[in-house]
Amino acid sequence: MKTFRSAHVRTFSARVQPGVVNLRGRSLLTLKDFQSDEIKYLLWTSHDLKKRIKHDGESLSLLREKSIAMMFEKRSTRTRLSTETGFALLGGHPCFLTSQDIHLGVNESTKDTARVLSRLTDLILARVKNHSTLEELVKEASIPVINGLSDLYHPIQILADFITLQEHYGSLSGLTVSWIGDGNNILHSFMMTAAKLGVHLKIATPKGYEPNASVLQEAQKLSKQFGTSLFLTSDPLEAAHGSNVLVTDTWVGMGQEEEKNQRHKDFNGYQITMQTARVASPNWTFLHCLPRKPEEVDDEVFYSHQSLVFPEAENRKWTIMGLMVSLLTDYMPQTPMPKF
Incomplete structure (x- = not known):
């Protein structure tokens, strides 16, 4: 008979240690803006969450009482599911917005959208046609923005x-x-x-x-x-x-069908x-x-x-979780850093 380890619930309380990478409050539009040790930290955090949640059976409510606005100008399977299920698994509330729900720059300016979402949510993930849309979101938002895909990058x-x-x-x-x-x-x-x-x-x-x-x-x-x-x-x-x-x-790619x-x-x-x-x-x-x-x-x-x-494909979930935790909290991985 297969036995299951009972999950033990922990809420986030740890503070970042002096001298350790801290990405809280940052946005990610391109990994061009991230240093080597910062990328390794993101991978380490993702590895840590995967081990603790998937393999060790822990329940980590690191994003409890937080919410994310997920805006999609282009359809998606892995980006949507990994973000939506990952944010919920960490105790937060994901809000999915299609082009039918929110028309960036059409019925409301990108500037106004960024300012409104900054007052209603803690994080924005946007999958957009033009990278310039993300740049405007970052300029006007007071919360972190994640590039869920643009014409220029897919970090x-x-x-x-x-x-x-x-x-x-x-x-x-x-x-x-x-x-x-x-x-x-x-x-x-x-x-x-x-x-x-x-x-x-x-x-x-x-x-x-x-x-x-x-x-x-x-x-x-x-x-x-x-x-x-x-x-x-x-x-x-x-x-x-x-x-x-x-x-x-x-x-x-999407939008290139005529070619x-x-x-x-x-x-x-x-x-x-x-x-x-x-x-x-x-x-x-x-x-x-x-x-x-x-x-x-x-x-x-x-x-x-x-x-x-x-x-x-599965690791899309663990890495977006690691990224969201890193941008919204001071969480420090509890498992040894992998060899990079």
Whole structure:
């Protein structure tokens, strides 16, 4: 008979220790704005909550009597569910607002929306079409704002990706990640984060689909600063050679449906298959933020033992929880810091 450990309830009371990272009151629009030790702290907090709640059966009401406004201009599965269930699991009240409920900049200005929500809630998560909308929210809000996805960055996805890799490999420093696909918002977030964790990055994009030039310039500076490599090519196999991690994403994002036929033509040869994996490191793994289309990665790779896509999807919950706790409280992780 399977036995279950009885949950013991704890309420938050700990204060941050002197000299330790404290992110309370910060916003997260891009991991470009976060230092290496701050990113590691977020991953540590996420790891801590996962262990204490999932594995040890604790009940932690760290966000009791707090609320979050979740604004979605674009549909979502993982971002919505991870945030909504995670905030509730920590004792708080999530408020989900679709484009039918709140029209940013249409029936009410973004400025007014930010000021109203600041008086009604403790935190804003916004999934928006334009990154400039987030910048205006941060400017006008008096509470933290989290980027739930914009056209430029998707930082909360990258936190989940890196904790997944840390769990699998035992550490991050020295790993090589190969991005094979579009130069999009997820790649941009990888580029703003990898070097700070000691991770090398190889990028293969078709000509005309390269990452944003300013993001690339910043990534080159980070690579030089942290002593990692940053390699760009248009050859998927060249990017995959010797890599530990193969990553791709949708070829046709939301709002790009009219470009579908042309994009499929331009991305011909970019599907990740076992042929791609054969040139990678023997300990290769595969990541995809989902939803996935077969043309991006075949079933043999996607459902293989090397695929980490479903642990990666679950970790969206633990990392957004770690982030929300870090921005709203002075919580200090109770478990040892993982090796990064």
